[in-house]
Amino acid sequence: MPVSIRDVAQRAGVSVGTVSNVLNRPDEVSADSVERVTQAIDELGYVRNDAARKLRAGVSTTVGFVVLDGQNPFYTDVVRGAEDEATRHGIAILYGNTDEDVSRERLYIDLFHEQQVRGLLIAPYGDVTARLQRLRASGIAAVLVDRFSGDGRFSSVSVDSIAGGRLAVEHLIETGRRRIAFVGGPFDIRQVTDRLAGARAAAENAGAPVGLEVVATDAMTVDEGARAGARLLARPRHEWPDALFAANDLVALGLLQSLVVDGRADVPDDIAIIGFDDIPFAAAAAVPLSSIRQPSRMIGRTALRIVLEEADDPASIPRQTVFPPELIVRASTTPR
Missing domain, CATH: 3.40.50.2300 (Response regulator)
Structure with missing residues (x-):
């Protein structure tokens, strides 16, 4: 049988009300009573019934x-x-x-x-x-x-994911990149569409001509990022983008992984990569990853x-x- 609050009171030699006070208002109970009730709880293995407490x-x-x-x-x-x-x-x-x-x-x-x-x-x-x-x-x-x-x-x-997308692409443009790919999906996730909207706004408002293409993924995962990277590298070299903005850091890490393993494209000299979220793994990547930080x-x-x-x-x-x-x-x- 489960241990009841009455069992605790009997073992501690106090009233049921004292046990209740120790559990809910210990500041209103003497130190001696708190110690006795706590010891009885430990000895009996009492666990309070939260459902019953909620009802009360x-x-x-x-x-x-x-x-x-x-x-x-x-x-x-x-x-x-x-x-x-x-x-x-x-x-x-x-x-x-x-x-x-x-x-x-x-x-x-x-x-x-x-x-x-x-x-x-x-x-x-x-x-x-x-x-x-x-x-x-x-x-x-x-x-x-x-x-x-x-x-x-x-x-x-x-x-503000729109502002974050704008920050990412403005940064890539400032570093001299002009052929940028946004990599992410699915697009029924609001955060993805907002980040893409910010990226497009930055590309449209750039002082120099900037191309922004969209490379869709089925999920926001490392594996999907790696697959997207493989598809990009399968193109002729002159069709490679010179920068990638990933919808989150997991996708960015997958992209980085595919580029490093392939070995033909140097990061960041040939292709720069920036992610979104600034998860702990971003700073520890083989090439430390730039990112848009969320608190x-x-x-x-x-x-x-x-x-x-x-x-x-x-x-x-x-x-x-x-x-x-x-x-x-x-x-x-x-x-x-």
């Missing part, structure tokens, strides 16, 4: 977090930032990875709805508006992460604070928090 208190101590690519270190850092902030509030993060799959995304949203989490953070892949509205109607706050809420229905925390942990911390505030005040007005991107220059884009 009427407030959940969990927040759901749904990301679209759990293998991307950028999202790992965003979740870590949310966890750091959640710990300060006595909240636990329940995490789900959709792997850019709409059906999995719906499954996780519905699961967190059934669990009656206190709030939901989501880096969406598909159209989740209707489901998030149902969450809100049942008293569960939702905040978009790494995605700007264009219609303002929900709060969002993101980086990943700050995004997670900010999103967690907002979702808790909205959980406490459902009438609060949605807000859009947009962080500026930062250009990080390394060896992969040094001037010729």
Whole structure:
């Protein structure tokens, strides 16, 4: 039989109310009682029933977090930032990875709805508006992460991806590159289309003629980047681009890998490469990778604070928090 709070009280020689206070308001209990109850908990292996506690208190101590690519270190850092902030509030993060799959995304949203989490953070892949509205109607706050809420229905925390795309291509142009390829996809991911829009704006506004082509990938992974690099190198040498702007660092690292293994193109002399996110692996690459940095942990911390505030005040007005991107220059884009 599971150990109950009554068993703990009997072992510690205190009342059930004292055990409850030690678990929830230890500052209101004497040090001697805290020590006795803690020792009894350790000896009996007591684990509190959070579901029952939630029913009594009427407030959940969990927040759901749904990301679209759990293998991307950028999202790992965003979740870590949310966890750091959640710990300060006595909240636990329940995490789900959709792997850019709409059906999995719906499954996780519905699961967190059934669990009656206190709030939901989501880096969406598909159209989740209707489901998030149902969450809100049942008293569960939702905040978009790494995605700007264009219609303002929900709060969002993101980086200006259009500005980031513009920064990347402006940097490549400043280093003398004129034949630039944007590599990324799929294009139903809003971040990809925004970064491409910024890249196009920079190319169109350049003082000198700049060509910008698009090389589509099926996913934002190292493998897809490597395959795209192989396709580019299969062209005649005079048709190679002289710079690559990857939609994220994983794609950029795949491109770099394919160029280094092939050996015919030097990075950055023949082909420069810049990514997006500035994950830890970027600086440690064979050729340290230039990137557009996002403040990943700050995004997670900010999103967690907002979702808790909205959980406490459902009438609060949605807000859009947009962080500026930062250009990080390394060896992969040094001037010729």
